[in-house]
Amino acid sequence: MREKAHIREVGPRDGLQMVKTILPTAQKLAWCRGAAEAGIREIEVTSFVPAKIVPQFADAEEVARGALAMGSFRPSVLVPNLRGAERAFALALPQVNYVLSASEAHNLANVRRSTEESLLDFARIAAVRDQRAGTRVSLAGGIATAFGCTIAGAVSEARVVEIAVRLTEMGADEIIVADTVGYGDPGQVRRLMKAVIGAVGPVPVACHFHDTRGLGLANVTAALEAGVRAFDASLAGLGGCPFAPGATGNIDTEDTVFMLEQLGFDTGVEVEALIALRSDVESWLPGERFSGAIARAGLPKTYRSHSKAA
Amino acid sequence: MREKAHIREVGPRDGLQMVKTILPTAQKLAWCRGAAEAGIREIEVTSFVPAKIVPQFADAEEVARGALAMGSFRPSVLVPNLRGAERAFALALPQVNYVLSASEAHNLANVRRSTEESLLDFARIAAVRDQRAGTRVSLAGGIATAFGCTIAGAVSEARVVEIAVRLTEMGADEIIVADTVGYGDPGQVRRLMKAVIGAVGPVPVACHFHDTRGLGLANVTAALEAGVRAFDASLAGLGGCPFAPGATGNIDTEDTVFMLEQLGFDTGVEVEALIALRSDVESWLPGERFSGAIARAGLPKTYRSHSKAA
Numbered sequence: 274m275r276e277k278a279h280i281r282e283v284g285p286r287d288g289l290q291m292v293k294t295i296l297p298t299a300q301k302l303a304w305c306r307g308a309a310e311a312g313i314r315e316i317e318v319t320s321f322v323p324a325k326i327v328p329q330f331a332d333a334e335e336v337a338r339g340a341l342a343m344g345s346f347r348p349s350v351l352v353p354n355l356r357g358a359e360r361a362f363a364l365a366l367p368q369v370n371y372v373l374s375a376s377e378a379h380n381l382a383n384v385r386r387s388t389e390e391s392l393l394d395f396a397r398i399a400a401v402r403d404q405r406a407g408t409r410v411s412l413a414g415g416i417a418t419a420f421g422c423t424i425a426g427a428v429s430e431a432r433v434v435e436i437a438v439r440l441t442e443m444g445a446d447e448i449i450v451a452d453t454v455g456y457g458d459p460g461q462v463r464r465l466m467k468a469v470i471g472a473v474g475p476v477p478v479a480c481h482f483h484d485t486r487g488l489g490l491a492n493v494t495a496a497l498e499a500g501v502r503a504f505d506a507s508l509a510g511l512g513g514c515p516f517a518p519g520a521t522g523n524i525d526t527e528d529t530v531f532m533l534e535q536l537g538f539d540t541g542v543e544v545e546a547l548i549a550l551r552s553d554v555e556s557w558l559p560g561e562r563f564s565g566a567i568a569r570a571g572l573p574k575t576y577r578s579h580s581k582a583a
Numbered sequence: 584m585r586e587k588a589h590i591r592e593v594g595p596r597d598g599l600q601m602v603k604t605i606l607p608t609a610q611k612l613a614w615c616r617g618a619a620e621a622g623i624r625e626i627e628v629t630s631f632v633p634a635k636i637v638p639q640f641a642d643a644e645e646v647a648r649g650a651l652a653m654g655s656f657r658p659s660v661l662v663p664n665l666r667g668a669e670r671a672f673a674l675a676l677p678q679v680n681y682v683l684s685a686s687e688a689h690n691l692a693n694v695r696r697s698t699e700e701s702l703l704d705f706a707r708i709a710a711v712r713d714q715r716a717g718t719r720v721s722l723a724g725g726i727a728t729a730f731g732c733t734i735a736g737a738v739s740e741a742r743v744v745e746i747a748v749r750l751t752e753m754g755a756d757e758i759i760v761a762d763t764v765g766y767g768d769p770g771q772v773r774r775l776m777k778a779v780i781g782a783v784g785p786v787p788v789a790c791h792f793h794d795t796r797g798l799g800l801a802n803v804t805a806a807l808e809a810g811v812r813a814f815d816a817s818l819a820g821l822g823g824c825p826f827a828p829g830a831t832g833n834i835d836t837e838d839t840v841f842m843l844e845q846l847g848f849d850t851g852v853e854v855e856a857l858i859a860l861r862s863d864v865e866s867w868l869p870g871e872r873f874s875g876a877i878a879r880a881g882l883p884k885t886y887r888s889h890s891k892a893a
Contacts (some may be wrong), residue, residue, distance in 0.1 A: 322862060379803040401597055403754055421883055421884070421885045422884075423883075423884065427884075427885045433829070436704040455876075455880065455883075456881075456883040456884075456885055457840060458845035458846055459804045459842070460845070460846045460847060462843075476610075484876065485876060485880045486838070486841065486844075486876045486877055486880050486883065487800055487835070487838040487841075487842075487876030487877065488800055488838075488842055488876075490798055490800070490801040491800040491801040491803070491804045491842065493801070494769045494801045494804060494805065495804065511668035525797070528796070528798075531796065531797075532768060532769070532798055532801065535768035535770070535771075535798075536769060536770045537770060538769055565797070566765075566794065566795060566796045566797030566798075567796055567797065570765065570795045570796050573731055573733075573764075573765075573796065574731070574732075574733065574736035574737075574766075575731045575736055575737050575766055
């Protein structure tokens with residue numbers, strides 16, 4: 274029995290956030306369907322930000338409903354505030370991912386309020402969630418710029434740990450530690466992730482890395498050593514942050530799955546199926562920059578995955 | 584005092600092996616001069632293969648003599664056989680890097696003889712070296728396809744360790760373990776490098792990684808954990824192997840230096856100077872594929888290098 278490692282595909286949200294093409298709803302859903310067929314069980318399918326800020330997500334409800342209807346994976350959505358969370362709750366989505374920035378400057382640029390105000394907003398979201406009837410919605414607390422900030426520079430590791438603890442106390446069911454701008458290095462990742470995991474107890478902790486400075490997969494290995502077993506990734510390495518200059522690219526889903534499988538983890542995902550899906554996504558998004566080594570070089574003859582997509 | 588980590592620039596050899604442009608000798612030497620000015624102290628400056636096989640290296644003697652005359656770094660050359668070694672010895676170069684493949688199939692494709700015959704050739708080279716008067720030439724024994732082979736697939740780790748031990752017994756002053764085709768993963772690297780370091784005792788062991796499948800820097804971190812403190816790298820990620828389909832790219836010198844410095848190692852190299860040099864090299868080699876994240880994204884505000892080029 275190999276140990277499990279979990280991939281959450283965030284391409285339909287983080288990947289589409291900065292692209293030039295407004296992708297039709299049907300193609301967003303085809304992306305989700307293809308990822309699920311490749312074996313991915315968690316997909317962040319859209320963002321409940323106002324459509325006037327990010328027109329790409331004007332069809333957020335429709336995408337979320339379509340993803341829910343598929344039934345083949347667990348869809349989650351990103352929300353920046355209580356209003357977004359309420360939209361997600363109304364659809365009875367199983368998971369909602371809230372994000373704030375550990376860097377005050379980044380939080381201000383992103384949502385025009387202090388990190389403390391964003392924490393209190395999370396508490397309100399959790400309270401609304403707890404008052405709802407029906408199946409309990411899982412709430413993830415995402416901590417952006419946890420490894421540094423293009424505006425402020427260094428971010429205190431103690432502050433990141435404190436935010437993680439407070440999110441957990443306020444009702445987060447998962448903590449997502451994000452290197453939004455690609456500042457993290459493996460030493461820092463190992464240290465901070467050990468501290469966060471130690472501080473939040475049994476609450477699962479995921480990492481969200483960007484490969485902006487080439488250290489994305491090295492950071493995954495460091496996080497694995499610290500005990501992290503869940504990673505956000507984006508097909509073809511799409512992604513970026515509007516407030517992180519040059520911050521192109523999440524870690525690439527295909528390459529991350531490849532590495533995890535080579536390291537002996539069971540991701541349940543078939544790289545070949547992801548590469549086929551990637552060709553479709555590339556054809557839908559002309560003029561975008563796609564990254565990723567496995568799609569270019571091919572799997573090695575020694576690839577030892579036993580993962581079979583369901 | 585930070586711990587030292589050593590970078591050997593191999594771009595003028597491995598990087599130029601597959602490019603379309605025959606670079607003039609003056610530009611090859613300008614590359615070496617620029618790398619030395621950035622703080623690099625070891626450069627593999629050329630290859631003593633027959634010019635009819637790789638026309639790029641028709642000026643090997645001229646490059647080696649020019650590099651020696653600079654006096655600002657330690658030049659080494661790659662040699663595939665005794666004939667190449669004799670050319671290097673005649674120039675009184677301080678170091679000669681011999682390479683053979685752990686994979687029989689790759690060794691046959693590369694130099695038309697068995698790995699065992701190549702080992703005996705190394706013994707002859709060491710014997711010739713030992714009989715020479717004057718300053719003792721340092722001999723490195725390079726083990727290509729140590730992590731797998733595009734022709735043969737898996738390569739036995741025990742065989743790699745055995746080759747490393749035999750090279751050492753035959754007089755190697757350094758062992759270079761090479762992932763020629765980009766098959767290595769961090770788990771394998773940690774395991775094999777620990778085994779090689781344990782087996783060859785005090786002889787220094789370097790790693791030579793290709794980033795073909797995106798795991799180059801993750802493999803560097805794994806090698807660091809195993810105790811490796813010396814790495815081959817190529818400016819702008821140039822490089823490839825004629826017998827490794829799709830095997831584009833050594834690990835990128837700038838990105839590797841960046842990561843090592845972020846991890847707290849003292850490389851003595853200034854990334855900014857490498858990026859300036861990279862622009863020159865790119866302008867000399869039109870139509871080539873250059874990789875590397877730092878040159879595109881820039882150093883983070885949190886970059887903590889204290890390395891100053893000499």
